[in-house]
Amino acid sequence: MTDKQKSGARDKTPEEKGRMDLATGNASNSAADDAVSPMMDGQPAADDKSGLSSDLQAHIGRQLRAAFDEVAREPIPDRFMQLLKDLEESGSKK
Amino acid sequence: MNQKASASLKEALVGEMSNLRAFAVSLCGDKERADDLVQETLYKAWNHLDSFREGTNLKAWLFTILRNTYFSERRKRRREVEDADGSYAAKLSTHPEQHGHMDLQDFREALAELPDDQREALILVGAAGFSYEEAAEISDCAIGTIKSRVNRARNRLGESLGASGEEFDQGLASALASAGPTSR
Numbered sequence: 217m218t219d220k221q222k223s224g225a226r227d228k229t230p231e232e233k234g235r236m237d238l239a240t241g242n243a244s245n246s247a248a249d250d251a252v253s254p255m256m257d258g259q260p261a262a263d264d265k266s267g268l269s270s271d272l273q274a275h276i277g278r279q280l281r282a283a284f285d286e287v288a289r290e291p292i293p294d295r296f297m298q299l300l301k302d303l304e305e306s307g308s309k310k
Numbered sequence: 311m312n313q314k315a316s317a318s319l320k321e322a323l324v325g326e327m328s329n330l331r332a333f334a335v336s337l338c339g340d341k342e343r344a345d346d347l348v349q350e351t352l353y354k355a356w357n358h359l360d361s362f363r364e365g366t367n368l369k370a371w372l373f374t375i376l377r378n379t380y381f382s383e384r385r386k387r388r389r390e391v392e393d394a395d396g397s398y399a400a401k402l403s404t405h406p407e408q409h410g411h412m413d414l415q416d417f418r419e420a421l422a423e424l425p426d427d428q429r430e431a432l433i434l435v436g437a438a439g440f441s442y443e444e445a446a447e448i449s450d451c452a453i454g455t456i457k458s459r460v461n462r463a464r465n466r467l468g469e470s471l472g473a474s475g476e477e478f479d480q481g482l483a484s485a486l487a488s489a490g491p492t493s494r
Contacts, residue, residue, distance in 0.1 A: 268468040276467050277436055279417040284437035286414070288332035296327055299349060300320050303356045 319359065323352060326369050329438060333373055336433045337380055339422045347383075351376040370440065374448045377430060384426065420470040424463050431459035432467075 268276075330351065334344035354375050355362070362371050421429060427449070434445040435456065442460075446453045 268464060268472075272468050272472055273464060276464055276471065279414060279471075280421070280432065280436045282414055283418055283421065284332045284336050284433065286332075287335045288328045290328070290331070292324070292327050292331070293345060295345070296348065296352065297324075299352055300323060303352070304316050304320050 319356070322368055323355065323372075326372050327352075329369065330372055330376060333433060333438055334376055334380070336421070336437065337377065337430060339418065347376055347380055350379050354379070367444070370444050370448055373434070373438065373440075377448060381426070417467075417471065420467050423470070424466060428459045428463035428466070431456050432463040435460050 327348070331344060331348050334347045334351075335341055338344050338347065351372060355372055358375075362368070421432075424432070430449060431445060434440045434448060435442060440448065442453050442456050446456045449456060
């Protein structure tokens with residue numbers, strides 16, 4: 217939502233990156249992330265705040281996307297197409 | 311708005327609608343309410359188009375309208391009903407219908423139990439495809455705040471999902487087998 221987004225080239229990268237980070241825990245460069253460096257050997261880290269095994273993190277990432285994508289794949293309900301049609305026709309405030 | 315502009319706006323809105331619905335459902339956990347949120351968002355977007363800057367991110371703008379609508383409603387509701395979280399979770403669990411996979415249903419319930427701000431951050435970054443920076447703009451907070459919300463959400467989900475022990479390991483094994491070793 218800033219000027220830099222006017223260069224459309226930027227769009228794809230953060231999307232890929234955002235998803236990747238969440239699934240693998242390989243997020244970079246912040247104090248918060250330093251606290252959750254993933255266990256690359258997949259060992260659960262018990263009560264350590266850094267917490268989750270990479271398997272578990274990946275599992276969460278997949279479930280999250282599965283839940284989201286399941287809805288996103290549904291056809292758009294008629295009411296919304298009708299609403300847009302009405303808005304377009306009236307072209308006015310409601 | 312002239313005809314051409316309105317046609318192209320309509321097209322753009324249709325293009326974002328699936329993601330917007332998915333965000334609404336993930337955020338509030340209730341399809342009917344989610345669709346009301348989407349409807350309100352579409353109205354607002356159409357009628358406040360002048361506040362959208364051409365060339366900026368329409369998807370982020372729509373998500374911002376939707377989450378602001380959701381949170382302001384939620385604040386109102388919370389004043390009326392004390393246990394908003396409890397009723398939310400209860401409502402969710404009475405709707406197992408169309409979510410075939412039991413695994414996924416468990417996950418939805420765990421997601422629903424997260425604090426609102428953590429759930430939002432996790433969905434924006436982990437499912438809707440926004441960068442931390444974009445998520446921070448949408449949620450009107452600092453990037454560090456988004457990161458820490460995502461981390462806390464992830465840890466909490468890990469605790470509730472990991473708690474089922476062996477059952478989870480089996481589910482995980484089959485999930486890994488079918489989904490492949492890496493994220494997309």
